[in-house]
Amino acid sequence: MNQWYLSHEILIQGTFISLLLALSIQVPLRAGVFSFAGIGSYAIGAYTAAILTIREQVAPVVAIGAGVLIAAAAGYLLALLVARLSGLYLGMATIAFSLFLGVLATNGGDLTGGATGLFGALSTLTTAHVITITVLVLVALAASERGSFGRRVDAVREDPQLAVSMGIDVNRVRRRVFVISGALGACAGGMNTLLRTTVSPETVGFHLVVTALTMIIVGGALSWAGAAIGAVIFTWLPSVLQFVGEWQLLVYGIVVAIAAVYVPNGLLGLLQEGWRRLRRRGRRLPAGGASVAAAPVAEDPEEKLAALGGPTAEARS
């Protein structure tokens, strides 16, 4: 076990960091916001951690924390800026934000090390730290999917206009997910830089958009668990697929295409559906089970009418 752990430590670290990155895209999606700002935040976190560690020799928690705060603030400002956008246009604007940060890194002179980037960001950050932080984040996100905030986020995704006419401040919910997304992305970027001791414009580039989106599409977009499934698969797939050599990318593409077309809710959706069916079969619901699965239109209108007689009579009196 220990031997296995040592020889796979890089992949284990990569899994948790990719997971945080994927979550930075998944959290906005929960609120119906198609934003890639998390990728730009990854760059902010990565460079902030490198600069502070190399120049000021601060502790890793300070180096990463500073990046998280800066990216959260940037997320807030970006949310104000793109408040009127939605859908594809919002996605485009946030990709532009992320690419812009890449350009900034390349042209940042001594501060960012230009195209070659920064080296020698040595720190005491360990794999155990990364796992602990990620688990804490997961617990917080899992909690946020339940309860009042979770319901509000669901409402904003399902029907923003209806949500706002019920008293939910849709823009505030959106600003919040941008802030959380920024913090998550920066945390991933900062930790990755300190583990690898180096960062360059290439490592915070467009490929991260593809990586994160792939994980969410295949894993499932509506819960942290989907992002976790995706992160595990796409971090470990390359080592599993070594035997196909240069065909790896093709296999990738096929997997994503199949998932997007046939499994719109991701592997998590498949698992949940399977679990529901198992439970239903176990309970052996008479008739009711079938009608729950059927479309609402297929229900018997007569029965509904009869059932509604009660409330109205009461409402009138």
Place this chain on the structure above:
Amino acid sequence: MLQIDDLHVRYATAEAVRGVSASATPGRITLVLGANGAGKSSTLRAAAGLVTPHAGRVTLEGRDVTGLAPHKIVRHGMVLVPEGRRVFAPLSVEENLVLGGYTATREKSAEVLAQVYEMFPILGQRRAGAAGLLSGGEQQMLAFGRALMSSPRVIMLDEPSMGLAPTMVESVLGAVRGMADAGIAVLLVEQNAEMGLEIADEVVAMARGEVVFSGPAEQARSNASVLLAFLGEAALVE
């Protein structure tokens, strides 16, 4: 009470509402009648803050709420039930209702939830089921219940009977009357003039963005020429 004065709503190319005035008082139903495109929904949406009026005033219990953000208007005690029986389909019935009480305190919310279940027992029976699986009429009841969860003093209903079977329309309008009888000021938009007039206290008839008749419902019922001229024969044919 709700007072709308000389409201104008302008979209990019057209003026949808031109100087509309209307009011809703506690315990009474003000019916807004008019054909498709008469500006009824735009009036409601502007009053609720979903679109910013170009001119005019919306006052709620003496407080000017014109152009306020929609979620703030809900906090001032007025809620809109938009057309099309919109519910959060994947959420359960109870989750939909609890979301409606988002602006209230937890204790208040629990209290009102019990009242809503009392008013609409069917919602209580289905509280754990997904809202999307309810029938059309049940979804409309859920939309009403959800609006009531914010303990509104003014409620605006945009075509609650649209697309429902005739018997169901009667149940839904019965529920509307019930809300008014509970002391809420109701502003009801209906295309079904015949049904709407049965429960209305006041009537505002609109055509092409303007008010063409405003007065007590009895007067509107007898004012055949107004109805005929602006709502078409269908409104009169029994």
